[in-house]
Amino acid sequence: MAWRWRSVVAVRRVPRSDPFRSAALLAASAAAGPGAAAAAGAAAAAAAAPARRARPRRGDAAAPPAAYSLSSASSASDGDAGGAGMPTLHRAPLDGLDTPATPPSLAFGPRGAAAPPPPAAAGPSGGADAPGGGGGAATRWQLLIALAALGIVICYADRSNMSTAIIPMAADFGWDKSYQGVVLSAFFLGYATTQILGGTLADRYGGKAVLAAGVALWSLFTGITPQAAGGGAASLLAARVLLGVGEGVAFPAVHSIIARNVPVDRQSTAVGIVTAASYAGTALAFGLSPALIARLGWPTVFYLFGAMALLWLPLWAPVREAPPRPGSRAAEAAAEAEERESLLSGDGGVKASGGGAAADEEAASGLVPGKPGPRQRALAAGGTPRGGGGSGAAAAPGAALPAPAAALARSPIDTLKVLLRQREVAAICVTQYCQSYGMYGLLTWLPTFFSDYYGVEVGSLGGLTLLPYLVQGAVGAASGALADRLISGGWGVRTTRVVLQVIGMVGPAVCLLAAVSPGAGGGGGAAAASALITAGLGLSALTLGGVSASHLDIAPRHAGMVFGAGNTAATLAGLVAVPLTGVLLDRTGSWVTVFTVVGLHYIAGAAVWAAWAGGEQLEADLAEGGAAAPGDA
Incomplete structure (x- = not known):
């Protein structure tokens, strides 16, 4: 035989x-003789040849290794x-790549027998642990998003209650419009400080813990606001700033959770749900606060809303994020963090164990299916897995890192600087500023507008200020799903984002100007103005399928960071819009002027977005550590 x-x-x-x-x-x-050894040498040379890294596109599955x-x-x-x-x-x-390469083994069989089949490949998007890959995993990310949305409801209720409560507070403490603007805008000063920090922490450690810490902090300072107001201007402003510090991490943490846990084809839907929750929180505050103030006094508003965290935190604590899966952004980020720490500690050499040096070196490289690992990217940059000339010597403690290792050790600040130079990221920041000038200016002063312009009593404000945000929440929840449907139906990602964003900014500009014009809302009473504002805010919710989801398209690996940058710009708009509105009212007494400034911001933001918006992942996001990439603006 x-x-x-x-x-x-x-x-x-x-x-x-x-x-x-x-x-x-x-x-x-070696045992196969000269012919086999020669063929193996050729195969080894072919295996060692570098391959050009293909730029991944949204929805592409990673190719399995061989x-x-x-x-x-x-x-x-x-x-x-x-x-x-x-x-x-x-x-x-x-x-998979979690199992190290096995040492050579010999198998015997009759001539002509087929080689033993390799283990079945596990696709990068399948399996029980993959988001959407199984019933349990789908339930997990859906539960995460549902509870995160509930947290955002609490977030916006706690920040919006002051808009109504400040009317009786101003009467009690003798505040003019300019000082009311200072009190309302102090929140945004703290809010701006934790946007990028919250996104960076969430990208690295997960958004669940970051969001929980934020909820606990902002709820504490919501509850003590009445005591802070009684203690004087300094204590009240400090409480408002610290309220903003806690709330500043909320949206960056939630968007990082979405990027890590939600399937790509459902991410716009998830963004729509959690952002619509912000409108629901505003509606809750505007609908409930007037009745509470009329019956129990304005301090009750802060006590009740501050206590909501006591109900939410026990629900949030046992929920866990989906574990990193091969090929996921979370798995790649974890592998790169481990690689970075290894290089910085000087322990970058190849370890030998029972599986062989090659196996252990590969196991330590943090490779994921279909993407080069950090060591491969370092080699592509002209170095070796350990830096230097491939001698295998570990770097001396405190020695200067070679160029590839330095790229791996790039700080989040360096990464942010590179991303901010991209035109697409700048579009997010400018557009967020322009649309948030209108949103925050209107959100913060809307109860005062109806009280001053139409003489509506505080107890009757709920019916006029509640409806716009209920409609905005309903449209917002649907706009994310609409964006996903348009993209899956053949619309380009950029086209979808631009169309929804432009409609969501031009529409509110027209409606808000009509609300204070004598021929429309201004001549039809408070109900007509409320209807026009409701239509405008409903149209503005379409932006949840536009700029609010764009960071997931262009920078999925740094989604929390880019969202934090955009939300920082939005917060700066609040710092400008809220006090400026108070100053304009004190000096001119004209709500027409206030709404005109808001409308101009909407128009300018729509123009910038149409010109600069992006739809594909940036090279700067693909580059290791955010290294500079072609196309910097």
Whole structure:
């Protein structure tokens, strides 16, 4: 009987200049004779050749890595010269990258027998732990988003209650419009300080803990606001600033949760849900606060809304984020963080163990299916896995890092600087500023507008100020799903974002100006003005499928950071719009002037977005550590 022997070795794609992988492949075929060794050498050289990194697109699945098997036939009975036949290189998918490469092993079988099949490949988007990949995983991310949305309801209720409560507070303490603007805008001073910080912490450590800490902090300072107001201007302003510090982490943390846990084709829907929750929170505050003030006094508003966290935190604590899966952004971020710490500590050498140096070095590299790991990117930049010339020597403690390692060690501030130079990120920041000037200016002063302009009593404000935000919340919840449907139906990502955003900014500008014009809302009473403002805010909710989701398209690896940058710009708009409105009212007494300034901001933001908006992942987001990429603005 004729027998055929073969040696099987599992290897991964590797960058050039890696002697460990080549040696492993050659050693596996040493017994096959000169012919097999030569073929193995050619295979090793081919395996070590660098491949051009393809730019991933939204929804693309990562290609699985490969396993290679070398087989060589020999038969004494057939009289083969030297007992060696022509070796063959077989390629098949390799299951996962968490298992190190195995050392060479020999398997025997009859001539002509097929090589043993490799383990079935696990797709990067499948499995129970993948978001949307199984019933349990789908339930997990949906529960996360539902509870996160409830947290955002509390967030906006706690920040919006002051808009109504400040009317009786101003009467009690003798505040003019300018000082009311200072009290209302102090929140935004704290809110601006934790936008980028919250996004960065959430991207690195997960958004769940960051959001919980924020809820606890802002609820505390909501509850003590009445005591702070009684203590004087300094204590009240400090409480308002610290309220903003706590709330500043909320949206960056939630958007980081979405980027890590929600399937790409459902992310716009998730953004729409959580942002619509902000409108629901505003509606809750505007609807409930007038009745509470009329019956129990204005301090009750802060006590009740501050206590909501006591109900939410026990629900949030046991919920866990989806574990990182191979190929996910969370898995890549964790691998890169581990690699960065290894390089900074100087422990970047290849370790030897039972699986061989090549196996352990590969296991430590943090590779994920379909994407080069940090060491491969370092090699592509002109270095070696450990930096230097490939001698294998670890860097001395305190020594200057070589260029590839320095890229891996790039700080979040450096990453942010590179991203902010991208035109698409600048579009997010400018547009967020312009639309938030209108949103925050209107949100903060809307009860005062109806009270001053139409003489509506505080107890009757709920019916006029509640409806606009209920409609805005309903449209917002649907706009994210609409964006996903348009994209899946063939619309370009950029086209979808631009169309929804432009409608969501031009529409409110027209409606708000009509609300204070004598021929429309201004001549039809408070109900007509409320209807026009409701239509305008409903149209503005379409932006949830525009700028509010764009960071997930252009910078998914730094979604929390980019969202934090955009929300910081939005917060600066609040710092300008709220006090400026008070000053304009004190000096001119004209709500027409106030609404005209708001409308001009909406128009300018729509023009910038139409010109600069992006729809594809940025090279700066793909680059290791945010390294500079072509196309910087």
